[in-house]
Amino acid sequence: MFSHAEGKIELLTGNEIVVRAALAAGANAFFGYPITPTTEILQGWAQEAKDNKGLIYLQTEDEPAAGFGLLGAALGGKKAWTTTAGAGHLLMQDAVVVAEAMRIPFVAYIGQRGGPSTGTVIYSQQELSIARDGGNGEGFRMVLGPSNLQELYELMIKSFDIAWRYRLPVFVLGDGYLSKMTGEVELKKSATTCPAKPIVQNGKKVVNLRNCYSLEDEIATVIKEELKDFGKIAKEIEMSEALNCSDAEVVVFAWGTVGSAAREAVRKLRKEGKKVGLFRPITLKPFGATRAKQAVRKAHSILIAESAFGKFGRLVTESLFGLEGLKVERLYKPAEGILSEEIEDRLRGMLDGA
Amino acid sequence: MITRILIGGEGGQGVQAIAKVLIHAAHASGKHVAHLPNFGVEQRGGVSLAFVQIGDEEISYPKFREADVAVLLSHRSVERSKMHIGTNTKIIFDNSIIGQKELLGFRTEKIAIPASHLAKEKLIPRVFNMIVLGALTEEIGGIKEKELKKATLNYFNDKIKKKHELKHFNLAALEMGEKTIKGLRK
Incomplete structure (x- = not known):
C-alpha cells in the first residue's frame, strides 16, 4: 500500500x-484492457487491489467490455474508472455514448499514442477529436x-468530482x-470529491434510464434539454491558462504537454522583453472561446502548435472566427x-516578420 | 540552470536504470528533475534513449533539443543521438564499445570511459552501467555521494536481497566510474 503524506x-x-490520484479521489473499481503507454496503470491498480479488498479490479477481454463493466459498476454505486489509448480509446467510445445517453458517471485516463491504427506506442495529440466528439451523439462529455x-494529478482527482457531480463522462x-x-x-493525503451512490436502484426507489426512443421529436426534446444543461455545466467547468497575453503581440495556442513546451518558450522570450503570450485551454471540452478571444486582443498573429494535423487548430480558428486581421501560423507535427x-x-520569426 | 543529459545505448544495457538512479539521487540532493525514456514496441534489442534533466528550477517539458552531456554506450545509439549533440555537448562514451572514429563527426569535448572493459575485468559485466553512472555524476557535479549510493541500493534492492554480493559490486562500480573521470583530469 502507498502511504499518502500531505x-x-x-x-x-x-x-x-x-x-495515486484515483485512490485519493476515492475510486474503488477499475475495469480495463492493457495497452501501451498506459499498461502500468492497470498493474498499479491491480497491485493496490491485491492488498485492499475494498478495491475491485477486472481485466476484461477488450476495451468495450471494460467500458461497459465500468458503467455497470457506476450504476451500482461504485466509483469506477478505466484507462486506455489509441485504438483502445476508439473502441471504448461505444460505452461512452451510453454514459452520455443515460447520464452515467465515467472516468477514463487516455495516454495518446501515435496513429492511425496501431501507429506507435509513443506519443501524439491525435486523439483530441475522438475524446471530444467520438460518438453518434452530441458529445456530452468533458x-x-x-x-x-x-x-x-490534480485534474485526475477533479475528473472524478465532475463525473459524479454532474453524471457525465x-x-x-x-x-x-x-x-x-x-x-x-x-x-x-486525501481529496474531497462528490460521493458515488447507486443510480438505478437506491433502497426501494427504482430508476429507469433510457437510451432508446420511438419518435424523433421525443429524442430531439431530450437532446435539447441535455444541451441546455451541458451549457450550464460547461460554464462552471471551463478552465484555461492565459500567460502574458494582456499585451502580447504574438500568442501561442497549445494544449497538453505541448503547452509546457510553449510555456518555456514564452517565458524565455519574455525575459528578453519580447511581447509573446500563451493561451492554453485546460478543458478541451468545453473550449473557452471567450477567453481565447480575450487572449488575442493585442495580438497581430497567433501560432498554433500541436502534435496532430489541425485537430486542435480547427477548434482554435473556429473560436476566433470573426477577428479580422489576425494572422494564423501553424506548427503541426502529427505524432511527434x-x-x-x-x-x-x-515565435522569433513571427516577431521579426511583423 | 538546467543540465540536460541524453543517455543512449542498447535495450538491456541498463540505460534507463542509469537515468532512474540518477534522478532519484539528484532529487534527494535537492534538485528538480525529469526523465523520459524513449520507448518502442520492442522489449529488448532496440536502441534505448533516456532524456534526463537536472536543475535548480522546475522542469515541465520532458524533451530537449541539445544535450549538455551525451552518454553514448552503443554503435547504434550514436546515430540516434546525433540530432541532440551540438557544439557545446560534452560526450561521455564507452571506448571499449565505441571506437574514436565513430565520433569524428562531432567537434566537441569527448571523455572516454572503458566501462564495459572495466566491469568485465575488475567487477562483473552487469554493473557496467553503474560505472557509467559514477563517471557521469562526477562529471556533472552537484549530487551528494551519500544520496547516489542510497538511490543505487534502493533501485537494486530486490536483486541485492537475492544476491548479496551485488551490493558490493554496484557500489564499487560507482566508485570506479568516479575515479576514472578524476584520473583523466590529472
Whole structure:
C-alpha cells in the first residue's frame, strides 16, 4: 500500500500518478484492457487491489467490455474508472455514448499514442477529436488536458468530482510522454470529491434510464434539454491558462504537454522583453472561446502548435472566427513531440516578420 | 540552470536504470528533475534513449533539443543521438564499445570511459552501467555521494536481497566510474 503524506514531494511516473490520484479521489473499481503507454496503470491498480479488498479490479477481454463493466459498476454505486489509448480509446467510445445517453458517471485516463491504427506506442495529440466528439451523439462529455505531472494529478482527482457531480463522462487526455516520464509531484493525503451512490436502484426507489426512443421529436426534446444543461455545466467547468497575453503581440495556442513546451518558450522570450503570450485551454471540452478571444486582443498573429494535423487548430480558428486581421501560423507535427526550442524559433520569426 | 543529459545505448544495457538512479539521487540532493525514456514496441534489442534533466528550477517539458552531456554506450545509439549533440555537448562514451572514429563527426569535448572493459575485468559485466553512472555524476557535479549510493541500493534492492554480493559490486562500480573521470583530469 502507498502511504499518502500531505504535501510530500515524490518522484513518480505519470502512470503512477494517475493511480495515486484515483485512490485519493476515492475510486474503488477499475475495469480495463492493457495497452501501451498506459499498461502500468492497470498493474498499479491491480497491485493496490491485491492488498485492499475494498478495491475491485477486472481485466476484461477488450476495451468495450471494460467500458461497459465500468458503467455497470457506476450504476451500482461504485466509483469506477478505466484507462486506455489509441485504438483502445476508439473502441471504448461505444460505452461512452451510453454514459452520455443515460447520464452515467465515467472516468477514463487516455495516454495518446501515435496513429492511425496501431501507429506507435509513443506519443501524439491525435486523439483530441475522438475524446471530444467520438460518438453518434452530441458529445456530452468533458475533456481535460494536463500539461505536466502536477496538473495530471490534480485534474485526475477533479475528473472524478465532475463525473459524479454532474453524471457525465470525463476524459483526462494525457499522452505517452506524460504517462512514461518521471518527475516531481506533490501528493495530497486525501481529496474531497462528490460521493458515488447507486443510480438505478437506491433502497426501494427504482430508476429507469433510457437510451432508446420511438419518435424523433421525443429524442430531439431530450437532446435539447441535455444541451441546455451541458451549457450550464460547461460554464462552471471551463478552465484555461492565459500567460502574458494582456499585451502580447504574438500568442501561442497549445494544449497538453505541448503547452509546457510553449510555456518555456514564452517565458524565455519574455525575459528578453519580447511581447509573446500563451493561451492554453485546460478543458478541451468545453473550449473557452471567450477567453481565447480575450487572449488575442493585442495580438497581430497567433501560432498554433500541436502534435496532430489541425485537430486542435480547427477548434482554435473556429473560436476566433470573426477577428479580422489576425494572422494564423501553424506548427503541426502529427505524432511527434514539439520542443520548446522549435516554438521559440517560430515565435522569433513571427516577431521579426511583423 | 538546467543540465540536460541524453543517455543512449542498447535495450538491456541498463540505460534507463542509469537515468532512474540518477534522478532519484539528484532529487534527494535537492534538485528538480525529469526523465523520459524513449520507448518502442520492442522489449529488448532496440536502441534505448533516456532524456534526463537536472536543475535548480522546475522542469515541465520532458524533451530537449541539445544535450549538455551525451552518454553514448552503443554503435547504434550514436546515430540516434546525433540530432541532440551540438557544439557545446560534452560526450561521455564507452571506448571499449565505441571506437574514436565513430565520433569524428562531432567537434566537441569527448571523455572516454572503458566501462564495459572495466566491469568485465575488475567487477562483473552487469554493473557496467553503474560505472557509467559514477563517471557521469562526477562529471556533472552537484549530487551528494551519500544520496547516489542510497538511490543505487534502493533501485537494486530486490536483486541485492537475492544476491548479496551485488551490493558490493554496484557500489564499487560507482566508485570506479568516479575515479576514472578524476584520473583523466590529472
